[in-house]
Amino acid sequence: MKTKNYSGSIKRKLAKIILSVTSLVFFISYFVFVIIYVKHEDRRTQKLTETIGVVISQDLAKLIFLNNVSVAADITTKLQSFKMLKSAVVYKNNGSAIYQYSKNGKSFTPDGKCKKQGYKIVGETLISSTTIHYSGNNFGCIRMKLQHMTFFNIFKKYLLPLVLFYLFIVLLSSVLASFYAKKFTNPILKLINFLEGVELDAFLDRRIEITEDDEFGKLYEEINIMLESLQNSLKEKEEADKKVEYLREYDSLTGLPNKDLFIKSLQKQIDYKTLKEWHIMLCVDIDKFKVLNDLYGHEIGDTVLQLLARSLQKEFRDVTLIAKIGIDEFLICYRNVSDDKEYAIQKVEDMLNRLNGIVSNSFYVHGEELNIAIHVGANVYSKNLTSASEILQQTDGALQNAKKEEKKFSFYSKEIEKKAQENLDIYNDLLVAVKENQFELFYQLQNRDDGSYFGAEALIRWNHPTLGFLAPFKFIPIVESSNLIFDVGTWVLENACKQLSLWQENSKTKDWVLAVNVSTRQFAQDDFLDIVQRCIKKYDIPHNKLKIEILESLLSNDFETMVQKIQKLRELDIQISIDDFGTGYSSLQYLKYLPVNQIKIDQSFIFGMLENEADKIIVQSIINLGKAFKFDVIAEGVETKEHFEKLKEYGCHYFQGYYFARPEPIEKIEKVVAQL
Ligand code: C2E
Ligand code: MG
Ligand code: MG
Secondary structure (H helix, E strand, O other), rough: OOOOOOOOOHHHHHHHHHHHHHHHHHHHHEEEHHHHHHHHHHHHHHHHHHHHHHHHHHHHHHHHHHHOOOOOHHHHHHHHHOOEEEEEEEOOOOEEEEEEEEEEOOOOOOOOOOOOEEEEOOOOOOEEEEEEOOOOEEEEEEEEEEOOOOOHHHHHHHHHHHHHHHHHHHHHHHHHHHHHHHHHHHHHHHHHHHHHHHHHHHHOOOOOOOOOOOHHHHHHHHHHHHHHHHHHHHHHHHHHHHHHHHHHHHHOOOEEEEEHHHHHHHHHHHHHHHOOOOEEEEEEEEOHHHHHHHHHHHHHHHHHHHHHHHHHHHHHHOEEEHHHOOOOOOEEEEEEEEEEHHHHHHHHHHHHHHHHHHHHHEEEOOEEEOOEEEEEEEEEEOOOOOOOOHHHHHHHHHHHHHHHHOEEEEOHHHHHHHHHHHHHHHHHHHHHHHHHHHHEEEEEEEEEOOOOEEEEEEEEEEEEOOOEEEEEHHOOOOOOOOHHHHHHHHHHHHHHHHHHHHOOOOOOEEEEEEEEEEEEEHHOOHHHHHHHHHHHHOOOEEEEEHEEEEHHHHOOOHHHHHHHHHHHHHHHHOOOEEEEEOOOOOOOHHHHOOOOEEEEEHHHHHHOOOOHHHHHHHHHHHHHHHHHOOOEEEEEOOOOOOHHHHHHOOOOOEEOOOOOOOOEEHHHHHHHHHHH
């Protein structure tokens, strides 16, 4: 706020006040002084007439009774000593004037008579009549005219000192004003400075220091109290605003973002950066929540919502956004899932399974055991869809569909829904497969350049009860996207170790190395090293006979931790091979830090190397890299003699492919071994 400029000065005002008060007092006093002075003069003059009467009474007696005219000169001489006496006339008792005196010595005609006693003032003259006594006899009367000081005479007489004194008073007033003004202005300036500071910095927690024990001190105290209450009310307002702001964006019951904030946040993310092609949004609705509310009451209903919200947050810690958008509706948004649509669909299934896991457990609220069911609308959307509201609308459409058709879940796209349903069926079958041990390991033998075998790769197969043997691509992605990978992965490791221990008993296979595929999630698991060691120990096999195949892409997750894990495995003398080399990591920089034994050229390059110059160069380069970094290089997907010859020509010494052997069940491998 702009402040007005104040021109007034307390000093000037105070000077004016002091001056006017002192002037007033001064003039009134002067008037009173003059009046008293006049009165005093009157009395003095009267006294003087009496004195004159007394002084000249003897001479007058001589003059009147003895008719001694010579005393007249004495009387005149005596009267001349009274400077104020203008004239005097002496009357006998019979009223005749026998003597007159005039200050200027001129004779005059007496005017008026001599009254016995009294006086009157006429202008500047006091006329006094005094009886003359001598030796107890009254023998005449003297009428005198004396110089009388009038009010104006006296006023005029002291005017110059008065003016000088007045000027002195003015000077003194201004000195006093500036002295006393400071007593007022200093505390006021202190207050102004303080308030300006508060205004500039907006620090309401500032307080003015109170050193004055007067009204200013009280004023400061009141200002401090006012600031404190202002600060408190501002704090309360701020808190209330925050609460309003919070409630505008969050659900007060669960603390989750509401629909508005969800759309805003999602839109921000879409606009900021979209890294992957496919994204997921799930809309979860509690089935018949109204019935639950009516049956058990709102308090229990609210607690169920809170528990569900907490479970969702715990279970889906890895997802981008969770929100509550209706009374019993939740949103789960998982951004940048994958560039692979198939993988994104599998991820949805994994999420649906995790949701099922949450609701399959009962909620215990105030001693009540409650079970809820949910409907889920699922949406796997591409990055081309850039409107958060539209994505939400589609997902909500899917949810409405699930509710209408009384299904557990429904996808926005029917084609995806069909695929997801198939995968979900596979997932359900896989649950049984793990329990009933429907898996089997096939082995694909690996060769040296002289055709001799030095080991094999263990490749999983699922012996499905109705569909027969299923290749890994049909189920491994589903296993990998769910927690089943940990059980299945351990099963593979254990069975591979078991097979290795059997090979140990045969001199032909004693030196064979068995390669096992380990998925990224499985490798990243905290207890992976323990599991490997446990399996090795259980079957008592030499550590260096087990080879773990990891994908090159694993290194892009958390390079340092992964390298440390590889290092530890190497310290245990376990072999490490990088599978599908050439397809995953963009920089070759990392190779120098990798303590691996083997790299496995991806089969796509082998398939292409005979016709495609680029593939050929890649294959040659990988072989040369291996030589330079002292890794073994194995070629995978060696299907023909031509492949084999060319690879040998390029300097490759190890091979795996249909040209030598297909993945086979152990019985067939045993037959091959028997013929060696
Ligand atoms: P991979 O580890 O790269 O395995 C090599 C795949 O190439 C195997 O397919 C094998 O049968 C196939 N193959 C080998 N030589 C040739 C050839 O000359 N021509 C052609 N066309 N194919 C050849 P498979 O057994 O279907 O396995 C596919 C993938 O499944 C594996 O690729 C591996 O990534 C995964 N997998 C297999 N078993 C396991 C397992 O126990 N655990 C995990 N996590 N993944 C596994
Ligand atoms: Mg492999
Ligand atoms: Mg491979």
